[in-house]
Amino acid sequence: MNGSMMITLTVLALASAMFISGKVRSDLVAIGALIVLMLFDILTPAEALSGFSNSVVIMMVGLFVVGGGIFQTGLAKMVSSKMLQLAGTNETRMLIMIMVVTAVIGAFVSNTGTIAVMMPIVVSLAMSAKTNPGRLLMPLAFASSLGGMLTLIGTPPNLVIQEVLQEAGYEGVSFFTFTPIGLVSIVVGVAALLFLRRFLPKNEQDDDNPCNGRSIQELAQQYRLAQNLYRVQVGPLSPIHSKTLHELEIPSRYALNVIEIRRKISAKNQFFKTINQEVARSNTVIQEEDIMYVHGPFERVQAFAEDFDLTLLDHQVPENKQSSNAERYATEDVGIAEVLLTPTSSLIHRLIKESGFREKYRVNILGIHRKDQYLLHNLKEEKIRFGDAMLVQGAWKDIALLANEPDVVVVGQPIEESRKVTMDNKAPIAAGIMLLMVLLLITNFIPAVASVMIAAVLMIVFRCVRSMEDGYKTINWESVVLIGGMIPMSIAIEKTGAAALLSEGMVSLLGDYGPLVLLAGVYFTTSILTLFISNTACAVLLAPIALAAALQLGVSPYPFLFAVSVGASMCFASPFSTPPNALVMSAGRYRFSHYIKVGLPLQIVMGIVMVAVLPLFFQF
Template sequence: MNESMIITLAVLIIASMLFISGKVRSDLVAVGALIALMLCDILTPAEALSGFSNSVVIMMVGLFVVGGGIFQTGLAKMVSSKMLQLAGTNETRLLVMIMIVTSAIGAFVSNTGTIAVMMPIVVSLAMSAGTNPGRLLMPLAFASSLGGMLTLIGTPPNLVIQETLQAAGYTAVSFFTFTPVGLVCIVVGVLSLLFLRRFLPKNERNADDDRQGRSLLDLVQQYQLRQNLYRVQVGADSSVCGKRLHELDISAKHGLNIIEVRRKISTKNQFFKTINQEIAGSHTVIEEEDILYIHGPFENVQAFALESGLEMMDRRIPENKKAAGSEQYATEDVGIAEVMLTPTSRLINRLIKESGFREKYHVNILGIQRKDHYLLHNLKEEKMRFGDAMLVQGTWRDIARLATEPDVVVVGQPNEEARKVTMDNKAPIAAGIMGLMVLLLISELIPAVAAVMIAAVLMVAFRCVRSMEDAYKTINWESVVLIGGMIPMSIAIEKTGAAALLSDGMVNLLGGQGPLILLAGVYFTTSMLTMFISNTACAILLAPIALAAALQLGVSPYPFLFAVSVGASMCFASPFSTPPNALVMSAGRYRFSHYIKVGLPLQIIMGIVMVAVLPLFFPF
């Protein structure tokens, strides 16, 4: 064992201990290990930095952007609601359904591509079901690897052993030769995780959520907006048609407040925006077919509608015919927020009608919370007091600008709340882009990394992600740096001869113990090595060794090569062993210990089962 090998193994052991302890950020540990190997001249600077140009890392960046588009357009919410209808909110049924669906997709799409499709859907599904996403995301990652064993193209190690068999003159495996093995893997994986899920994060409310202010839906309910917001439509013969709001003086005459005007701007393409929202101002001109959002008592609204020739609309059915919720008050353009006056505010003890909120800040005040009471009507004559919480509506941009004013404090984070509002009209575009990505991944017409990057660029170009800045914010850089920093570790392990030493020692030690013991040695050596080097590199390294060992014993090489393929693919005990494991780490808020507690037992169980069943499918 040479000096370079000893240093490499020492760095690997120290890094693993730090990963397990969780006391140091995982990305910092990965970069630290990288620097240590470079300073010890085990890796050249080019080799040390090669992980950040690796196609897997670039794919991860693109997949985060694609996932952001699927989220922001509401596509994830739509698909998850359908799945929720099928499985209900029962966690067991959700887990089983997610793993089966993911495994089926993983049979034809790379495990990274499968995660790109499913992760935003599963996060949305968990939120809708009131479940911690961490309860479902690790099973999702594992299922994408399990499904890869169903077909020849499901995972790269399958192709590696096919090439090894062909090169040695054996009959190549067919597309579905792997299917029986894959089905066993899925059954074992699902049943095992039903027991091992007890070690996954519990359904605890995140303390950070309490510091962000109340959600949009909470505000709607607290201020009773559903009971006080009504819609009327302007007809051609209406007396208000063509007039400005200040000419009508609706507030003084009827005790009402027109807070918003929605106007049709296009009906040609349902994929693009067809409704224009405008915060009502004194100079707003009312036009035919406008929909006016009026805040006030129902009786007053009804009287105003009769007097002006307006059509009352069913407030339970918005113009897009969907069920009412917070979406009536907050969309991609317009939102609501709670604000409070600062102790030195110049607005204290001033009447709302004199405050200039609408004229200066372009927002409407919908309600006031004063201690335990809510003031919702005739607000213009109310004086603002220190300690009042006021609900305002305006464009997200104006609300964010309001947060910079010294007289008021905006509760919560308007920009973050704006990102939570989905752009439902863009969902068909996001679905088309995702479908194109899946088609390119299946057909292999272009490299997988190119397919993902094309999808990411299209998400930004078609505004499925609101802006380039938002695209960058969807990327979890900790995961990217973690994988980019750990990929060169596999180069060091191979370069110093540590991997070859281990594999050769296995053959020398177990070769005389019989085919079953050697099969177990091949499987678990592959499984252990995959924790530190990529599954493809591991299969390439061990496939010829397994073939040679089988030939030395005079037995069929098929079970040994399948042991290499399965062992290289079924690695669950480390977050950086496969891209899916790393991709779900941040979203599931996992620590390294979660992978040890859940993934390691699953990896061992899978190994025991595979050693037992592979000779049944492929006799010695």
């Protein structure tokens, strides 16, 4: 063993120990390992940085943006709600359904592409079912790898052994030759994870930031907004046509508050925004077909509608109605928030109508929470008292500006809340982009990395992700740096001869004990190596060795080559061994120890089962 090999293995061992301890950030460990390997001239600077130009890393960046688009358009929520109807909130049924669906997709789409499609849906499903996403995301990642064994194109190692067999003069494998092995893998994987899930993060409340404030739905329910919001539409004969809200004096005459106007702007393409939403201001001019959102008692809204020949679009809402109708108050442009005033504010003891909230801050006050009371009507004549919590509605950008005022405290984070409001009108576009990406990945018409990057760019161009800045925010840079930093480690392992030494030594050691023991040796050697080098590189390295060992024993090479393919693909014990494992790490809030507790037993169990069943499918 030469010095370079010793240094490489030592760096690998130290990095693994730090990953397991979790005391140092994983991306910092990966970069530190790279620096050490460069300092000892084991890797050139170009080799050390090659991980960041690797197609897998670039794909990961694109997939985060694609996932952001699927989330922000509400597509994930729509699909997850359908899945929720099928599985209910039972965690066992959800886990089984997610793994089976993911495995089927993984049979035709790369495991990274499968995660891109499924991860936003699964996170949304978990949130809807009030389940910790960490309970489902690791099974999702593992299922994408299990599904790769169902078909010839499911994972690159399958194609590697196909090529090795054909070059050696043997008959290649067909598209579905792998299917029986894949089915066994999925059954074993699902059964094992139903037992091993006890080691996944528990369903605990997220108390990281207790000052985030209440959600939009909670605020709407708390202030009983559903019982006080009505819509009236302006007809062609209405006398309020072309008048400003200031001229109409609706608050003083009817004790009502007009909070929003929705106006049709285009009907040409239903995929794009057709309704303009704006907060009602004193200078807002009413136009024909405008829909006015009016806040106040039903009787007064009815009188207002009759006096001005308006069409009342809603009936009276019963008090026991549970729906909060929060979606009427919060869209991608407009939202609600709770605000407090500091003791030194000049607005304290002023009447609402004199506060200038609408004129100065461009927001409407919908209600006041004072001690145990909620004041919702005739607010203009109310004096603001210290300790009052006021529910305001306005454009998200105006609420965010209000938060910058020194005398005003906005409970929660308006910009963060605005990002939670989905752009449902863009969901068909996001679905089309996702379908295009899947078709490109299946057909291999262009390289996989190009397919993902095209999808990511289209998500931004068609505003499925709100802006380029939001696109950058969807990317988890820790995962990107972790994978980019660890990929060159495999170069060092191969370059120093450590991989060849381990693989050849293991096979030569076990060759005298019969084909079954040698098969186990090939499988577990592959399984260990794939923790540190990519599954494709692992298969390329070990497939010729497995073929030569089988020929030396005078037995069929098929079970040995399939052992290489399966062993290279079934890698669960490390977060950086496969892109899916890394992709779910941040969203599931996993530590390295979670992969050891759940992934390592699964990897061992899978190995034992595969060594037992491979000779049944492919005779020695």
